[in-house]
Amino acid sequence: MxxxxxxxxxxxxxxxxxxxxxxxxxxxxxSGFDSVSLRLITENAEANLAAxxxxxxxKEELIAAVVEKLVGPVNQRRLALLRQINLDVSGxxxxxxxxxxxxxxxxxxxxxxxxQRFCKLMSRCIASRDExxxxxxxxxxxxxxxxxxxxxxxxxxxxxxxxxxxxxxxMAGAMAHSLFHYDKLVIISEGRCEISxxxxxxxxxxxxxxxxxxxxTSK
Amino acid sequence: MxxxxxxxxxxxxxxxxxxxxxxxxxxxxxSGFDSVSLRLITENAEANLAAxxxxxxxKEELIAAVVEKLVGPVNQRRLALLRQINLDVSGxxxxxxxxxxxxxxxxxxxxxxxxQRFCKLMSRCIASRDExxxxxxxxxxxxxxxxxxxxxxxxxxxxxxxxxxxxxxxMAGAMAHSLFHYDKLVIISEGRCEISxxxxxxxxxxxxxxxxxxxxTSK
DNA sequence: AACTCAATTAAACGTTTGTTTGAATTATTT
DNA sequence: AAATAATTCAAACAAACGTTTAATTGAGTT
Numbered sequence: 001m002x003x004x005x006x007x008x009x010x011x012x013x014x015x016x017x018x019x020x021x022x023x024x025x026x027x028x029x030x031s032g033f034d035s036v037s038l039r040l041i042t043e044n045a046e047a048n049l050a051a052x053x054x055x056x057x058x059k060e061e062l063i064a065a066v067v068e069k070l071v072g073p074v075n076q077r078r079l080a081l082l083r084q085i086n087l088d089v090s091g092x093x094x095x096x097x098x099x100x101x102x103x104x105x106x107x108x109x110x111x112x113x114x115x116q117r118f119c120k121l122m123s124r125c126i127a128s129r130d131e132x133x134x135x136x137x138x139x140x141x142x143x144x145x146x147x148x149x150x151x152x153x154x155x156x157x158x159x160x161x162x163x164x165x166x167x168x169x170x171m172a173g174a175m176a177h178s179l180f181h182y183d184k185l186v187i188i189s190e191g192r193c194e195i196s197x198x199x200x201x202x203x204x205x206x207x208x209x210x211x212x213x214x215x216x217t218s219k
Numbered sequence: 220m221x222x223x224x225x226x227x228x229x230x231x232x233x234x235x236x237x238x239x240x241x242x243x244x245x246x247x248x249x250s251g252f253d254s255v256s257l258r259l260i261t262e263n264a265e266a267n268l269a270a271x272x273x274x275x276x277x278k279e280e281l282i283a284a285v286v287e288k289l290v291g292p293v294n295q296r297r298l299a300l301l302r303q304i305n306l307d308v309s310g311x312x313x314x315x316x317x318x319x320x321x322x323x324x325x326x327x328x329x330x331x332x333x334x335q336r337f338c339k340l341m342s343r344c345i346a347s348r349d350e351x352x353x354x355x356x357x358x359x360x361x362x363x364x365x366x367x368x369x370x371x372x373x374x375x376x377x378x379x380x381x382x383x384x385x386x387x388x389x390m391a392g393a394m395a396h397s398l399f400h401y402d403k404l405v406i407i408s409e410g411r412c413e414i415s416x417x418x419x420x421x422x423x424x425x426x427x428x429x430x431x432x433x434x435x436t437s438k
Numbered sequence: 439a440a441c442t443c444a445a446t447t448a449a450a451c452g453t454t455t456g457t458t459t460g461a462a463t464t465a466t467t468t
Numbered sequence: 469a470a471a472t473a474a475t476t477c478a479a480a481c482a483a484a485c486g487t488t489t490a491a492t493t494g495a496g497t498t
Contacts, residue, residue, distance in 0.1 A: 014475080032348060034253060038456065048477050053457060055475095120348075127396050129251060129343060134403075142409055149411075165404055165412035166397070166423045173396020174389040177346055181392075184353075185384055190361055192368075193384035204385045208431040212393075215430030233445075257486065267447055272487060274445095 017055040019045045024066050029121035033063050033133065060132065067125050067136045074122070075140045077103035082147055092155045094210040100148060100168075101175055101209070105202045115198045119179040127176035156214050163217065171209050178205060236274040238264045243285050248340035252282050252352065279351065286344050286355045293341070294359045296322035301366055311374045313429040319367060319387075320394060320428070324421045334417045338398040346395035375433050382436065390428050397424060 023045040027036040038059055042049050056062040081099035085092060108118040128134050149164045159167070182201050186194045195201050242264040246255040257278055261268050275281040300318035304311060327337040347353050368383040378386070401420050405413045414420050 016475080037454075039454090048475095049456095050458080050477075051475090059456065124348060127346065127400075129339075129399060138403070138407055142407055145407055146409070146411070149408075162412050162414070163423055165408050166401075166414070166420065167427055169397050169400065169404060170393040170424065170427050173400075174393040176396060177392020178385065178388050180348060181346075181388065182385075184357070185388060188357055188361055188364055189368075189384050190365075192365070193381050195381070195385070201385065204382055205389065207434055207436065208386055208389050211434030212427040212431035215426055217426065235445080256484075258484085267445095268486095269447075269488080270445090278486065 014055065016045070016047050016051055020047060020052060020055060020062070021065060021069065024062055025070070025121055026117060028063070028066060028124065029117045032124060033130070063133070064136055066121075067133060070122060071125050071137055072140065074103045074107060075144050077106070078144055079147060082151055085151065087151060087154050093152070093214040094206060096148065096151050096155065097171065097206050097209045097213060100171060101202060101205055104175070104179070105198060108198060116183055119182075119198070123176045123180035126172060127180075152213060158217060160217070167213050170212065174209060175205060233274065235264070235266050235270055239266060239271060239274060239281065240284060240288065243281055244289070244340055245336060247282070247285060247343065248336045251343060252349070282352070283355055285340075286352060289341060290344050290356055291359065293322045293326060294363050296325070297363055298366060301370055304370065306370060306373045312371070312433040313425060315367065315370050315374065316390065316425050316428045316432060319390060320421060320424055323394070323398070324417060327417060335402055338401075338417070342395045342399035345391060346399075371432060377436060379436070386432050389431065393428060394424060 020041065024036070024041050027041060027044065038052050039049055041062075042051055045051070052059060052062050056065060078099055081102065082096065085095045085099060104119075104122055108115050108122070111118050125133065125137050128137065145165065145168055148168050149161065152164045152167070153159055153161065178201060182195050239260065243255070243260050246260060246263065257271050258268055260281075261270055264270070271278060271281050275284060297318055300321065301315065304314045304318060323338075323341055327334050327341070330337050344352065344356050347356065364384065364387055367387050368380065371383045371386070372378055372380065397420060401414050
């Protein structure tokens with residue numbers, strides 16, 4: 001009878017359910033949401049094949065659980081950091097960028113998991129091209145976007161609303177792309193570039209984006 | 220006997236084969252490479268289900284044909300534009316950014332297809348997270364990356380090799396992300412932002428990236 | 439007109455997918 | 469201890485997938 005107790009389950013959080021969430025995140029990070037089968041997940045979680053449908057209802061709801069568990073706290077932290085910024089002092093634009101970037105870096109470094117895996121999963125969420133994923137991610141994003149646009153325009157008054165929105169999008173893209181692919185840079189550059197740590201990537205991202213965010217307008 | 224004539228086919232370019240390539244590009248742009256089935260492709264191309272395997276050998280080789288047809292000319296054009304730049308004059312950094320961006324914008328605007336669809340397909344190639352795709356795309360990229368790194372460091376001598384590599388990656392990410400998602404910005408911004416044309420997006424991208432590329436280093 | 443070979447077709451193949459079922463097991467409550 | 473609910477399990481399900489096969493068509497050549 002796996003239907004009636006759906007609601008009582010969502011609060012119980014069985015050990016199996018948590019293991020499924022954890023293993024799913026690991027596998028999704030490496031291969032994407034669609035490529036990972038329920039059989040691979042349940043085998044790695046040492047659970048039965050039917051466990052996902054029992055605990056989450058469907059694969060899609062499992063994905064939703066993984067995604068929301070990941071992006072929710074990050075967006076909350078972004079808003080919290082943004083509120084702490086003194087928008088009057090010089091360097092406030094860099095603080096805005098940091099408020100957008102650092103919650104992701106923090107979460108990646110804090111977790112017991114490996115940095116890269118967390119970054120890849122986060123990148124798959126933020127810059128997904130699957131509407132089923134983006135609809136989940138973008139649900140919370142309008143508030144974040146609006147707050148960051150307001151902050152940016154307070155610090156850089158010469159930026160129009162349209163341009164501010166675009167620049168937030170550019171920032172998200174640069175971050176998501178580099179978070180996912182930075183480990184490949186040593187190969188593509190044929191050994192000429194090596195990123196020593198996630199922190200060094202973060203520093204260069206902040207440097208690059210701060211300049212872009214505060215750039216003057218063309219005309 | 221679909222094996223022996225494989226090479227004679229690749230030069231004949233049947234009407235069916237071209238239709239398959241065209242339809243595949245359209246469908247891949249909208250839904251991604253994996254989500255589009257051979258049945259959907261062949262139905263839209265008014266061809267038989269077996270046509271893809273006959274003309275291309277497999278679905279994977281069809282994807283490879285679509286990808287290489289798309290990214291090859293763009294990278295060639297990038298290198299051509301880069302060679303034309305006078306690296307001594309001021310504003311050379313912006314020219315470098317334009318040499319990276321404009322080949323994509325040109326190709327999107329030139330094609331008979333709709334802008335957005337082309338942008339989405341291009342974005343799926345450039346910033347793919349599927350190793351089967353990235354291995355195709357990145358095959359030509361080391362040369363492009365190296366040339367752009369060299370040009371950037373000539374114009375901005377204070378940038379180290381590592382940082383130059385990263386900034387190219389940031390640029391690619393900002394471009395790919397915004398090319399794919401810019402039509403969603405009007406929804407996410409809840410009507411507060413609307414991108415009038417692909418050209419306006421291009422102009423803001425150039426403005427943003429030029430500032431980021433030429434930014435000073437942190438210490 | 440007979441032959442040749444590329445191209446198309448309909449049908450079936452074997453896998454893999456997410457999901458469902460009903461019984462067995464374990465845990466919790468009465 | 470008995471009864472009830474929650475969880476696990478093996479097995480099977482239908483659907484969708486890429487691929488293959490063998491027969492058929494059609495144009496170009498000998």
